[in-house]
Amino acid sequence: MSHLLAKPGGGGGQNAGAKDQQSIVSGGSSSASREAGLRYPTNGKTIYHRPLNRSKTAELSQASFAYLFSEMVSYAQKRVTGIQDLEKKLNLQGHPIGLKLLDLLLIREPPRSQTRPLNIISLLHFIKINVWQHLFGRQANGLEKSSSAETPDEYMIIDNEPLVNAYISVPREMSQLNCAAYVAGIIEGVCDGAAFPARVTAHTVGGKEEGEMWPGKTVFLVKFQPEVLEREALIGNKG
Amino acid sequence: MTVFALIIINKAGGLVYNRTFYEGGLQKISTNDLLVLAGTFHGVHAITSRLSPVKPAQAQAQATPPTQQPPGLLTRPEPPSGLEVLETENFRLQCFNTMTGTKFLLFTDTTQANVDVVMRRVYEMYSDYVMKNPFYQLEMPIRCDMFDRKLSSYIREINNR
Numbered sequence: 001m002s003h004l005l006a007k008p009g010g011g012g013g014q015n016a017g018a019k020d021q022q023s024i025v026s027g028g029s030s031s032a033s034r035e036a037g038l039r040y041p042t043n044g045k046t047i048y049h050r051p052l053n054r055s056k057t058a059e060l061s062q063a064s065f066a067y068l069f070s071e072m073v074s075y076a077q078k079r080v081t082g083i084q085d086l087e088k089k090l091n092l093q094g095h096p097i098g099l100k101l102l103d104l105l106l107i108r109e110p111p112r113s114q115t116r117p118l119n120i121i122s123l124l125h126f127i128k129i130n131v132w133q134h135l136f137g138r139q140a141n142g143l144e145k146s147s148s149a150e151t152p153d154e155y156m157i158i159d160n161e162p163l164v165n166a167y168i169s170v171p172r173e174m175s176q177l178n179c180a181a182y183v184a185g186i187i188e189g190v191c192d193g194a195a196f197p198a199r200v201t202a203h204t205v206g207g208k209e210e211g212e213m214w215p216g217k218t219v220f221l222v223k224f225q226p227e228v229l230e231r232e233a234l235i236g237n238k239g
Numbered sequence: 240m241t242v243f244a245l246i247i248i249n250k251a252g253g254l255v256y257n258r259t260f261y262e263g264g265l266q267k268i269s270t271n272d273l274l275v276l277a278g279t280f281h282g283v284h285a286i287t288s289r290l291s292p293v294k295p296a297q298a299q300a301q302a303t304p305p306t307q308q309p310p311g312l313l314t315r316p317e318p319p320s321g322l323e324v325l326e327t328e329n330f331r332l333q334c335f336n337t338m339t340g341t342k343f344l345l346f347t348d349t350t351q352a353n354v355d356v357v358m359r360r361v362y363e364m365y366s367d368y369v370m371k372n373p374f375y376q377l378e379m380p381i382r383c384d385m386f387d388r389k390l391s392s393y394i395r396e397i398n399n400r
Contacts, residue, residue, distance in 0.1 A: 066371040073373035167371035169383035174374075215388070 059137070066167050073168070073179055083177045087201070091185035098131075098189020105130050116194050120224065120232055123194055124155055127187055135186070136163045153229050157187065157220040162202075165216050170204075178202040180218045187220055197225045242357065242394050243330060243346040246273070247365070249378045250340030252281030256381040260394045265330060265346060280322075284334065284342065288321030333358060341365075357397060364389050 040046060076089035105126075106114055117123035128140040142158035162180040170177050180202040188200040199222075206217035243264035247256035254277035259265070268276070325332040326349065333354045335343040343361060347354055368386035369375050375383060 063371070066367075070371050070373040077373070167367050167385065169368065169372055169374065169385040171374050171382065179373075215384075 062163075062166070065163075069164055069179075069182070070168075072182070083174055086177060087181035087184075090179060090181040091188065091200075094182040094185025094187075095189040095192070098186040098191075099193040100189075101131060101134070101186065102190045102193040105134055117196075119235065120155070120196065120228070123191065123196055124157065124222070127190055128157060131186070131190060132159075135183075151223075153224045153226065155222045155224075157222065159183075159218050159220070160214040161216045162218050165218070175204075178204045178218055180220070184220050187222065191222065191224075196228050198228070199223045199225075240351050240400065241348040241398050242351065243348070245346070245361065245390070245394075246277060246344040247381065248277045248281055248342040248344065251378065252278045253378070254278075255379065258387075258390065260391070261398060264348070280334075280344065281342070284321045284336070288319040291319035291321060335362065337362065360393060361390065364393070 072093060073086075073090070076086055076093070080086045080089055102116075106116065109130075117126045124143055128143050132138065132140045140157050141160045142156075144156045144158065146152070146154035146156065148154075159180070162183060164180055164182055165178070168179050170179070184200040184202040188198060191198040191200065201221050201223075203219050203221060204216070205219050206212060206215040241261050241264060243261050244257065244259045246254065246258075249255045254274050257273055259267075321334075321336065323334055325334075329349070331347050331349050331351065331354070333345045333347065335345075335358045337343075343358060343365070345354060345358055345361070347357075351357075364386060368389060369381055369383055372383050372385070375381065
């Protein structure tokens, strides 16, 4: 099984983290094993005492995420009738994460680059690089603008194998579904939070044939609202 | 050295997965016969595991002094393993029974080495691509593209070695 390493804390916080864990373990086996309720580490340092910015190396187990996400999909599936509703539900679950992630990632930037993205290109770059790096440990595979002249408001973020879909095989009768709608929700949250309201949807574009390099290749289609483009044009004229 | 086929049997003795990797290794049999084979094997396995002379839990607990037992660890004996290998002139059947009673049957060449390594890898793939798939219903036939794909590429690698 491919596990990512779980580290208690990053950099200098690592020693303290290891100590915390030890004290929890020893407390558990001797006295506190029968006591109910919350237990605190003996040195009083909880997870809230660790520095917010020292989390560059913090990683989680991919297996536990896979199980959690699998349950999220099943939960959503029990409450909907159609595929579009299911994607909508997943999108809604991701949206608040995107809203909060925008603030979190900006505050972690060095002070001089702590400004919100002010135009579409810098926003999409921020998503492709910073958001992806934070969530999946790598950058997205591509960023494209719609080539069609009729849809100047559409941009595409491309991921060859989305982490959320790593273990998911969609049944044939639901072939339009892509569970990365959850990630689309996160992107939508980031866009909305940065005052670039948009609709984001996830589409599978990888082929089904044998020997296909990226069978799970996914395109996140970002469609900005008309007022965003209007504003972009105004700013562009001035600058 | 060839891996011929894989069969997965659920804990109730139903056939949930069957796949042939190498044509000509085994005679083709109908799906009905396969279902019968799965059910029969399940029954035989149950009987052989009852034959297995493992001491019951209490006897084992008395045999080891309580001071040597790690604290908090329940004294649960190893489950009796039952039928593991079945060999004929032309093929070998290796059975792996998981903790939850799912059985993996791997049909290989009689000269195939390290079947346990192959089995472990197959079990890993099952736990990744089947158990973590939200669209898979427990105890039902396995229809997961990703599992099929990963399995074929792994077995192809072994068969071409």
